[in-house]
Amino acid sequence: MAYTNSSLVSYTKLSPNHSGQRTHSIDRITPHCVVGQLTAESICGCFTSPSREASCNYGIGKDGKIALCVEEKNRSWCSSSSANDQRAVTIECASDLNHPYAMTNAVYNSLVKLCTDICKRNGKKKLLWLGDKNKTLNYSPKSDEMVLTVHRWFANKSCPGDWLYSRLGDLASKVTAALGGSSSGSAGSVLYRVRKNWSDAKSQKGAFNNLDNAKKCADSNAGYSVFDESGKxxxxGKQSGAESSTGSFLVQVTVTDLNIRKGPGTNYGKTGKYTGKGVFTITEVKSGTGSTNGWGKLKSGAGWISLDYCKRL
Known part of the structure; x- marks a missing residue:
């Protein structure tokens, strides 16, 4: 096929680090975290020396600017897997230096646009996130499907970081919508994930097309909930600790930034206030998302706090 490059590119600095033209058509996209809030120019600069023995097809700087480092027709050296790199467009994204390696809104928005453009130019109408290594690597995409893969599946790395990893379902949905397709009911689509909380991707017990199966998984793992692709x-499921109890008792909070929420769970909004360190009276306990030991209602009426961060007196 005739390969092209994205018109969204505003800076080009081609790396000598690649294996020449691909031996497999493009049917995967592999986003990475650069581990540094770099500019697009700096990302390209990381791969100009042959001694680096690494590269990527595209880089997205901290301001959302997109750079071309290796043309799409060529296989980059990015994923610790020659088989994956032969069929994937690889994208390095500027991120924080530390866990969960968060990215700016500008980076994420550009990633959505770039993935949409890659899919469109390669004749794809859907971008799929299957949420599981074995399922993904054994899946044969249809002619109009593109699949997301991640670096951590091929090496002992956290890449692309938990911040982006937890948003790959959202990325796939946004790109598919922009392409005018629908991920609902597709052979490889995954709608429901079972985790302790949305941001803790490593706690995931499974990803399911069928909601009932996801519920069964959550029920068999105390402290777990079912999330849709947007993280809601x-x-x-069943929570460890008390399901619901009443009766006042005292707790000691030893952290300064314990959030107070409007209800018993991380699915409820924050009030914008913190408890600070001290002793507080709890009048009711309920199980809820994001806390192993349940949520306590403050006597003051300010809201609910996670009892994971409290010592009962």
Whole structure:
């Protein structure tokens, strides 16, 4: 096929680090975290020396600017897997230096646009995130499907970081919508994930097309909930600790930034206030998303706090 490069590119600095033209058509996209809030120019600069023995097809700087480092027709050296790099467009994205390696809104928005453009130019109408290594690597995409893969599946790395990893379902949905397709009911689509909380991707017990199967998984793992692809809780399974109890008792809070929420769970909004360190009276306990030991209602009426960060007196 005739390969092209994205018109969204505003800076080009081609790396000598690649294996020449691909031996497989493009049917994967692999986003990475650069581990540094770099500019697009700096990302390209990381791969100009042959001694670096690494590269990527595109880089997205901290301001959302997109750079071309290796043309799409060529296989980059990016994923610790020659088989993956032969069929994937690889994208390095500027991120924080530390866990969960968060990215700016500008980076994420550009990633959505770039993935949409890559899919469109390669004749794809859907971008799929299957949420599981074995399922993904054994899946044969249809001619109009593109699949997301991640570096951590091929090497002992956290790449692309938990911040982006937890948003790959959202990325796939946004790109598919922009392409005018629908991920609902597609052979490889995954709608429901079972985790302790949305941001803790490593706690994931499974990803399911069928909500009932996801609920069964959550029920068999105390403290777990079912999340849709946007990270919203759609079902809370059995919780360890008290399901619901009343009766006042005192707790000691030893952290300064314990959030107070409007209800018993991380699926409820924050009030914008913190408890600070001290002793507080709890009048009611309920199980809820994001806390192993349940949520306590403050006597003051300010809201609910996670009892994971409290010592009962």
């Amino acid at each position: 809780v759609v079902y809370t």
